[in-house]
Amino acid sequence: MADPHAAGIFVTGTDTGVGKTVVSRALIAAFRKTGMKVGAMKPIETGVGEAGPLDAIAMREAAGIEDPLETICPQQFALPAAPNVAARAENREVDLDSIDAAYERVTTGRDFVIVEGAGGLLVPIRDEMTMAELGRRLGLPLLIVARAGLGTINHTSLTLDVAASKNLTVLGVVISHVEGALTDADTSNLLGLKEILGDRLLGEIPPLAPGESAPADAINFDALTQRLDALKDSI
Ligand SMILES: Nc1ncnc2c1ncn2[C@@H]1O[C@H](COP(=O)(O)OP(=O)(O)OP(=O)(O)O)[C@@H](O)[C@H]1O
Ligand SMILES: [Mg+2]
Secondary structure, eight states: OOSOOOSEEEEEESSTTSSHHHHHHHHHHHHHHTTOOEEEEOSEEOSOBTTBOHHHHHHHHHHTOOOOHHHHSOEEOSSSSOHHHHHHTTTOOOOHHHHHHHHHHHHTTOSEEEEEEEEETTOEEETTEEHHHHHHHHTOOEEEEEESSTTHHHHHHHHHHHHHHTTOOEEEEEEEOTTOSOOHHHHHHHHHHHHHHGGGEEEEEOOOOTTOOOOTTSBOHHHHHHHHHHHHHHO
8 A cells, every 4th residue: 555544453363253353352452551532433334233233232332332334334234245245135235425425433532543345355345346455545555364274374375365466455364263162283384384484474363252252462462553643654
């Protein structure tokens, strides 16, 4: 990205269900601890049932903010599918103007914003537009959440490659033990991923009990803020 401003982070993942919301909540808590006013946004949520947009609700709670859910999550669809598939099922299309307007409201008066994408970078949100382009549109650097289990080296490398090919700034990768305890083989595999990532690894969320939040020290917040500062300096 040519000119990323560092007033926020776009949390993406190697897949759906990898721990993006868990990591987003942990980031919101970490930035709030520094005294910042933190906004939260899940611009597009699919699979929204009667209980409402659950990711948006979880992020709003973590941020301790009162913004209406329609602001935190301006595009909600019932079908648990990729955004443009879920939108088509309702004879709609994802409305980018409503996302821009909501983003403006969420960031106004806030020092920082955490935005959670849906699915991974190549998930289509409109014809010829993917989640990667939404990250670019919002002008935020990416944090990639990856699973700890088998397959993660491929998925993480694919995600990093796509980000690079689209000139998106990547702050780093957080691994989440979303599948619980690992086998010995998976543990060796994870070491392989860590070798590949080197200092791009910014955290590791251990296996959590249902409903448990990530421990405060699971994300290397100092390294993360240093990268954000470096981005600011490069503008
Ligand atoms: N480290 C972990 N240990 C145990 N469970 C986890 C861990 N991280 C996430 N989970 C659980 O796995 C499920 C998926 O996590 P989460 O909702 O954060 O993923 P996501 O990437 O945000 O999914 P989506 O694509 O639906 O937004 C949730 O039930 C969550 O509580
Ligand atoms: Mg989520």
